[in-house]
Each structure stands twice: as C-alpha cells, then as structure tokens.
Amino acid sequence: MPTLSGETRAPGRDWRNPSTWHLRTRLVLVAMALLVAICGAVGLFSYASMDLFLTRQLDTQLDQASGRAREFGRPVPGNPGRPDPLEARGQGVGTLNARILDGAVSSAGFLAGDASRKGLSPDDNHVLVALTPNGVPVDRTLSTGAYRLTAVQAPYGDVIVTGLPLAEKQNTLASLVWTMVVVSAGGLVLIGLAGTALIRRTMKPLEQLSEVATKVSRLPLDAGEVALAVRVPASAAHPGTEVGSVGYALNQMLENVSNALEARQHSEMKVRQFVADASHELRTPLTAIRGYTELIRMTEHFTPDGQKSLARVQSQSERMTTLVEDLLLLARLDEGQPLKVGDVDLTQLAIETVSDEKVMAPDRIWQLELPEEPVVVRGDGTQLHQVLANLLSNARKHTGPGTTVVTGVMRSADGSAVVTVTDNGSGIAPEFIGRIFARFARADAARRNPAAATTAAVRSGAAPAAGAGTGASAGAPATTAAAVPTAEGTSGLGLSIVQSIVEAHGGTVEVTSRPGRTEFAVRLPATPPSA
Known part of the structure; x- marks a missing residue:
C-alpha cells in the first residue's frame, strides 16, 4: 500500500500458490514429477515381473520336491510302517514335508540348515490340515516363516504336503526394491540438477526480456526528456522462436x-x-x-x-x-536551470512567512510548531520562501475566519527536513486529490453546488511571494460560510509551482485531507541534487 514517502510495498510470493512460482521452478518440478511417475511405473512393472518369475521358478521346484516326497513315501509291502517323505533324496535345506492320514498329521517337519530334521508346532499342523489337496501352490505363514505349500492326494490314499521357504524369494524382491529406489533417487537427483541447469539456460532469454521490461517500467516516462535506449539483446530477439x-x-x-x-x-x-x-x-x-x-x-x-x-x-x-x-x-x-544553492534556515523562513500571512489575514489563527534547534538545509532561499508562501496563501484563501493554520518544521530520522502546513478547514474533495498539483487545475464549487457559489472558495490559489509573483494553487472547495469567494482570483498554478520547486530540490510534496484536517507535507533532503 502507498506510504507517506510514496513507496509501495510489492506483494510477496506465496509458496502455497503454484501460480506465483518462477516458471523454471514449475518446469523443473513438472519434469521431476514425470520422472518419478516413470520410475514408479518401471519399478512396479519390474517388481511384478520378478515376482512372477520367482514364483514360477519356486513352483517348479516345489512340484519336483512334492513328486520326490510322494514317491519316497509310498508304503512298502510287508512293512507296516510308512517311509518319511522328508527322507527322500534331493530335498533341499528348508524343505517341509508332512503326511496327513484321516484328517490328522501323522508326521511333519523340515530340514534345518545343518541338515537335521526339525518339527512343527501344533498351530502349524492345523494350517497343514486345512490345505486343500488339489496340488495348487499357496502361500502360508508358519512358525518357522513364510512357505509356499502344496497338498497332493497320493495314489495310496495319503495326503502329502510339501513346502519350500519364501525367504529367498522375498530377499531377492527386497534387494530389487532397494536397488531400484537407490538408483532412481540418484538418477532423479542427477537429472534434477542437470535439468535445472538446462532449463535455466533455456529460460535465460525470458529473464533478459523481464530485465528489459523492468528497466523500462522504472523509467520516468511521464514527463521530461527520456532516453529509451534499453533493448532486448539480439540473441533473444530471433523471430524464428517463440x-x-x-x-x-x-x-x-x-x-x-x-x-x-x-x-x-x-x-x-x-x-x-x-x-x-x-x-x-x-x-x-x-x-x-x-x-x-x-x-x-x-x-x-x-x-x-x-x-x-x-x-x-x-x-x-x-x-x-x-x-x-x-x-x-x-x-x-x-528547463532545469541551476539552483542558487545556499544555507536556508527553515525555522526562520517559517517565522517570517507566517508573520506576513498574519498581517494579510488577522482573522485566522496562525500557529508555529518549531524545534529548539534551527533546521538548516541547502537550497534556493527565494524559491523555498515561495513554496511556504504559496502553501500558507492556499490555506488562507480557502478557509474561513477562525480557522487554525499550523506551520511545522522538523528534522526526520534520515536527516531530511519536513515542513508541514495544516489547517482544520472542511478539507479537499477526494476526487480532486489526484490532480491537485496539476497546472491550471481548479475545483469549481459553483458547478457542484450553485447555492454555495458565493460562499465557497476554490482551494486553488496562492499569494505572491517576496520578490516574485506567485500563482494560484490547485485544491478543493472549502465550505465554511465565511470563506473568501472565488472572485479573489486564482490561476491554478500555485501548487504546481510548489511541486516543481520541491522536486528541483530533490524533495517531495504530499497532501492528505479529510473533513477537519488538511495537511501539505514538504520533505527536503539534507543536500539537494546538483544541477
């Protein structure tokens, strides 16, 4: 929002709103998102393919182990006992075998890493009994770990259960996942850095365009002689590309x-x-x-x-x-003629100018707010006297008898001098504030309110200053009944002269107004700019 010094606060970038991000940032993020999606899709496909391959391989081994167990567990004529399927040759470490007779497990176990036989828990037996003897491999979790199991009805009436551990398959899949994650993450980092560099290089012409546009936007194109020599470099101005x-x-x-x-x-x-x-x-x-x-x-x-x-x-x-x-x-x-620069005591200047206005308008209440120490600036004393005379005359002409006009002089924190002229009149029309310093700008109260034509003054004039003629300044009508009529004569140049003199000294002049308070603030630097 605008401040007293004329500065504007630029809106900040909201990181939660992607539309406010830099274009190169969005391009990098979009490219990274696409790469992550591609890596994810490749990873899922690779995982599913590897899982299917390992499952088929395990099923083949399971079918062979089941065949050996059924063949070795066939009853021997004349021998009341039945061979243990786990004793079949070729069974690998971790292989599980069980025989089920009449719905109960008659024997069950698996080969441990030292080739010894290990038994199963009763809970494991319940899992084995619940298997359907159709020869279809299924995954089950036992007390010894995850297994791929198959139950087959043997020709001699027994149900032979064979199982192979899933640990090797799961370890292989876990290694595959970690490998893909690490490789993908490293690839994304490298591609992100390379992509950022390439996108930044590709977006360089756009940055040059933005830089040129920014420089042009800061040029004072509204008035005076302007040298518009800024151009887009030839490398970024080829009509063949976007x-x-x-x-x-x-x-x-x-x-x-x-x-x-x-x-x-x-x-x-x-x-x-x-x-x-x-x-x-x-x-x-x-x-x-x-x-x-x-x-x-x-x-x-x-x-x-x-x-x-x-x-x-x-x-x-x-x-x-x-x-x-x-x-x-x-x-x-x-024309920018050189200033007759010298030391100017603004406090003394204010005292002298206000004294002159007291003689011209004794029916106003003239007050001074001055610091204890003199406020001295470098400037043209005659022109600065005219600035203050125009502002005081402006307040005198467009306020009625009994109005209090306060002239203040102070030194700001940055070393600049501030001169204010404040009155408690009816104020300036808001629609006129924007053009109050324009030349020949006058707000005519009679056009807005014919009944007040003879009683409302137009805040647009200034009285002659010492040694030079002053014009009229621009402003809004006061509505006090005793205001000076517009016949006093104003040309609409007084405030224009104020602004031109202040700007020639490298300063600024601003106006704020509301009913009951109108203030003109002149800010002058400690050292005026050279001619």
Missing part, C-alpha cells in the same frame, strides 16, 4: 514508444518555448498598462463609475502580471 518472437516484438514496441516519446518531447519543448517567449513579451506591455493606469488615476478626474472601471483595469493587469511571472518561473523550472 521467445525470440516475443523479444523481437518487444524491441519493435520499444522503438515505437521511443519515437513517440521523442515526438512528445519535441512538442512539449515547442509549447514551453512558446509559453516562455509569450510570457516574456507580455511583461513589457503589462508594465506599461499598469504604469499608464496609475498615471491616469493620479492626473485625471473620473466619475465614481470611471474610478471603479479604472481600478478594475489595474487589478486585472496586476493579476495578469502575476500569472505571467508564474508562467516564466515554471518555464525556468522546466
């Missing part, structure tokens, strides 16, 4: 704007020269008119109506002389 086409179009636009600015500057210089020449030429006949008018009044006798008419001629010639002086001053300020 970015190059934008750069080429931006260069064409800047060329057109530069030509328009030169034409505008040339036209402004013509107008300024005409105003300066015309004002200079008008000074001599106006001086003659005033001189002859005063001579006629002293040497000739007129009727009362004639005296009024002659007084009107003299007052209007004086008013026109003031206007001509204001125009000449603005022309000199526009």
Whole structure:
C-alpha cells in the first residue's frame, strides 16, 4: 500500500500458490514429477515381473520336491510302517514335508540348515490340515516363516504336503526394491540438477526480456526528456522462436514508444518555448498598462463609475502580471536551470512567512510548531520562501475566519527536513486529490453546488511571494460560510509551482485531507541534487 514517502510495498510470493512460482521452478518440478511417475511405473512393472518369475521358478521346484516326497513315501509291502517323505533324496535345506492320514498329521517337519530334521508346532499342523489337496501352490505363514505349500492326494490314499521357504524369494524382491529406489533417487537427483541447469539456460532469454521490461517500467516516462535506449539483446530477439518472437516484438514496441516519446518531447519543448517567449513579451506591455493606469488615476478626474472601471483595469493587469511571472518561473523550472544553492534556515523562513500571512489575514489563527534547534538545509532561499508562501496563501484563501493554520518544521530520522502546513478547514474533495498539483487545475464549487457559489472558495490559489509573483494553487472547495469567494482570483498554478520547486530540490510534496484536517507535507533532503 502507498506510504507517506510514496513507496509501495510489492506483494510477496506465496509458496502455497503454484501460480506465483518462477516458471523454471514449475518446469523443473513438472519434469521431476514425470520422472518419478516413470520410475514408479518401471519399478512396479519390474517388481511384478520378478515376482512372477520367482514364483514360477519356486513352483517348479516345489512340484519336483512334492513328486520326490510322494514317491519316497509310498508304503512298502510287508512293512507296516510308512517311509518319511522328508527322507527322500534331493530335498533341499528348508524343505517341509508332512503326511496327513484321516484328517490328522501323522508326521511333519523340515530340514534345518545343518541338515537335521526339525518339527512343527501344533498351530502349524492345523494350517497343514486345512490345505486343500488339489496340488495348487499357496502361500502360508508358519512358525518357522513364510512357505509356499502344496497338498497332493497320493495314489495310496495319503495326503502329502510339501513346502519350500519364501525367504529367498522375498530377499531377492527386497534387494530389487532397494536397488531400484537407490538408483532412481540418484538418477532423479542427477537429472534434477542437470535439468535445472538446462532449463535455466533455456529460460535465460525470458529473464533478459523481464530485465528489459523492468528497466523500462522504472523509467520516468511521464514527463521530461527520456532516453529509451534499453533493448532486448539480439540473441533473444530471433523471430524464428517463440521467445525470440516475443523479444523481437518487444524491441519493435520499444522503438515505437521511443519515437513517440521523442515526438512528445519535441512538442512539449515547442509549447514551453512558446509559453516562455509569450510570457516574456507580455511583461513589457503589462508594465506599461499598469504604469499608464496609475498615471491616469493620479492626473485625471473620473466619475465614481470611471474610478471603479479604472481600478478594475489595474487589478486585472496586476493579476495578469502575476500569472505571467508564474508562467516564466515554471518555464525556468522546466528547463532545469541551476539552483542558487545556499544555507536556508527553515525555522526562520517559517517565522517570517507566517508573520506576513498574519498581517494579510488577522482573522485566522496562525500557529508555529518549531524545534529548539534551527533546521538548516541547502537550497534556493527565494524559491523555498515561495513554496511556504504559496502553501500558507492556499490555506488562507480557502478557509474561513477562525480557522487554525499550523506551520511545522522538523528534522526526520534520515536527516531530511519536513515542513508541514495544516489547517482544520472542511478539507479537499477526494476526487480532486489526484490532480491537485496539476497546472491550471481548479475545483469549481459553483458547478457542484450553485447555492454555495458565493460562499465557497476554490482551494486553488496562492499569494505572491517576496520578490516574485506567485500563482494560484490547485485544491478543493472549502465550505465554511465565511470563506473568501472565488472572485479573489486564482490561476491554478500555485501548487504546481510548489511541486516543481520541491522536486528541483530533490524533495517531495504530499497532501492528505479529510473533513477537519488538511495537511501539505514538504520533505527536503539534507543536500539537494546538483544541477
């Protein structure tokens, strides 16, 4: 939001809103997301393929082990006992075999790592009995670990259960997962770094376009002579590419704007020269008119109506002389003529100027708020006197009797000097604040409220300063019943002169207004800019 010093606070970037991120950041993140999706899909496919391969391989080994167990466990004629299937040759470490007779486990065990036989728990026996003897391999978890089991009805009536451990398969799949995770993560990091570098390099032309646009946006194109020499580099202005086409179009636009600015500057210089020449030429006949008018009044006798008419001629010639002086001053300020820089005591200046206004308007309450120590700046004393005189005259003309006008001088923390003129009048119309410092800008109260035409003053004039003519300043109407009527005469140049003088000193002038308080604040640097 705008501050008193005219600075604006740029909105911050919200990391939660992707639309505010840099384009290269979004491109890198999108590329990384696609790579993660591809790696994930490849990993899932590889895992599923490896799982299927290992399962088929294990099923083949399980079928062979089951066949050996059934063959070895066949009853021997004349021998009441039955051979243990686990004793069959070729059974590997971890192989599980069990015989089920009449729904109960008659013998069960598995080969341990030392080739010894280990038994199973009763809970394991319940799992084995629950198997369907259809020869289809199934996965079950026993007390000794996960197994791939198959139950087959033997020709001699027994159910032979054979199982192989799943630990080797699970270890292989776990190794595959970790390998893919590590390789994918490393690949993503490398690709991310390489992609960032490549995308940054590819986006370099766009950054150049942004840099050029930013430089142009900071140029003071609204007034004065402007050298618009900023252009997009030729490397980023090839019409054959998307970015190059934008750069080429931006260069064409800047060329057109530069030509328009030169034409505008040339036209402004013509107008300024005409105003300066015309004002200079008008000074001599106006001086003659005033001189002859005063001579006629002293040497000739007129009727009362004639005296009024002659007084009107003299007052209007004086008013026109003031206007001509204001125009000449603005022309000199526009030309940037060097300041007559010296030490100026703003506290003493405020005392003298307010004293002058007290004589002209004793019915106002004039107050001073001054520091204990003098506030001295480097500047043109005559012009700074005119600034303060215009502001005080502006307050005098557009407030009624009894209004309090406070003139303050202070030194800010950054070393600059601040001069304020504050009154408790009715304020300035909000719609007029934006153009209050424009030349010849005047708000006419009669046009908005005809009934108040004779009682409402237009806050747009300034009184002559010492040694120079002052014009009128721009402003809004005061609505006090005792306000000075608009017939006092304002040209709308007073506040324009204030702004031009203050800016020539490297300072700023601002206005804030609401009903009951209007304040003009002039901020001057400790050292004015060189001419």
